[in-house]
Amino acid sequence: MTAPRAQSAGRWQAPTHPERRALPSHLVRAAAALFDELPALVPAAVVDAAAARLTAAAAALAPEVELLVDPFRVRAAAACPATAVPDPDEVFAWTPATAARTLGLRAVAHHLRGDCGATPIEAAVDAVVADLIADGGHRSPGPWLAQLAPPARAVALAQARRWAEQAVAWLPLRLVGHRELRFLDDDWWRPRARTSEGPGRWLVVHGRRDITVAVGGRRVAVTVAGGTASNPGLAEVDALTALAGLLCDPRGRLVRVVRVHPASGEVVAVDVTAALVKRAVGVVLATADVLAQALPAVNPGPGCTWCPRRATCAAGTAWLERPDRRSMGLPLLTCGA
Amino acid sequence: MTCWGTRSAELDVTVGWHPRQVIGAEVLRVLRGDPTCRPAPDVALIAAARSHLEAAAAAWAEAVPEGVVVRVTKEAVASVRRCELRHLDGLGRRLEPGQPVPAVVRGRLVDAVFRQVATTGGVGGDPLADAVAACAAEGEPVEADLAALSEDQRQQVRAEVEAATATLVASWPTLPVGAGLRTQERLLVALAGGRVVLSGRPDLAIGRPTRHRAGVLVCEAKSGCFRAAHLEDLRFYALLEALRWGVAPFRGVVWSLGDGRLEALDIDADLLWSETLRVADAVTRLTRLAAGEAPRASANPLCPSCPRLPGCADGSRQVALAGGALLDDSAEDEDDDDDLAELVR
16 A cells, blocks of 8 residues: 655745746747646545556456556557557567657757757757767667667758757746756656466456656646647547556655646646546456457458558548548548558 | 748759759748748737637537547648549548559659658668668658669669668758657647547757747758749748747748759748638548548549549549540530530530
């Protein structure tokens, strides 16, 4: 059980910062989401109850089952359950797109840490890439970057710079001391002890925080997302981020999840409350149910257009070739097009 | 309100292969414009533009089937306003496998080169190979299209890519440190609760707005010669940027590497509002089509090459008026027969 913690009394007021008054309008919105009217901490009992429910769900799993509930699978399970189930032949490989987040966020940290003023983003990305290549490592993009030909490395650099520029442009990180910022935190939670029913049953909850801002004694998790705020499944991912952050922090200091969409300029702030935690547990259990199915349902829809499994999915292909798509003003797509 | 219009930046400086090439300092001058004249944020205008677009989207959004997102791109805006019938026909044909067009292949390769030059300042000894590798790294391989071209076409594409690369490397300026350079940045504006999405991806965006004035420049590199439609692209991007930041960009620049023209478009309130009206019209048309309504044909200069021409009365009339192919009487409305016959004579 987690230790009891002090409850916040009343609403916390953001400190007045002289620079905040000089911010452009898009950063004023982001600053409000980060600092203003932060809610009280979620009671420890709520988090304990959530952990207990998830532990019980893990115990009910079939032996030798390991389920990973992460942001991708939460969104996939809601859209098309078949795509949420991991492909056994799938091997992770770095690409400019997947490396952009890691490189970009490290570059932002480097940019803000500059002792003699901010390091320019371009220089920060170059420095981060050089460090990663020098350090190597199994889970680092360094070895992948090292073997890239110049054109491919230029593409990776361009995407990382864009990522970092967007993060700096859309988040008022200069208002926060660099000691109060953390980058690239992953929350991995699993039941504290293996269940007595069998040694191989795991339910792993994975949340991703791009940036964590310490505001007083509380934490605000920031994620930088593509697309627009109206994309389906993002609210569930926010709930998952909040739940994983609370479960992995014994002091339960996460009070808000802020999602920034640089492409559309939207900023979405979700307060972490008891209701959100309860909903997040439901999301995790629903996703786990989908992942545990031997034959998950196929739910074709607009996502089929970009689905990597389209070539082998008859339902998705049929949906994309539907004649009435033409009357909708959507392009007709054929498998493999 | 002042209408700045377009401003040509053709220079007589001759460097390298191209007779009208511009040099780095002059390019930088055009990119910057006049820093003292950058407009202040016009909150009321941006709010009015957004509400106008929302109203345009709302007219038919409810009738759009569940799960369908109407994506409004610069191509869709131009195409659907030209002729809804042809636009719908083109959607069906767009992704059908076919013979690649050399100009399109060249455009993708030059875009990749431009991105590399803007990011790293140069390219390797073989620009074509670099561009092909860059496209593959971006997940948009171009090798198959290149291989499908004839040998002559391939050599022509190679020559054009190399020429464009030479121009870019010789002319692209060294930008100030911390310029905030973003290549191929996606711009999205969600309308009607996300049922309609305006979408664009300019080649290059530089800077970010401050509290008191616009600070973003949008730059497009074109592999071919300058066309007026390129300025429409800039206007579309300017509107998207304005809706996203809450501040319009101060300038858009299109660099046509085919003829060395560097055209700048200063963004002001008039331009932004006229673009709002144009895009709102397209949004209404696209959502109406997505809702399943019948497309309307409109006569336009592209009618002679339209695959739907034989059954299209408006198109046939357009062709006849333009002195093109002979009028097909069976395709015309009876009421118009006499007038058209007179016109043809």
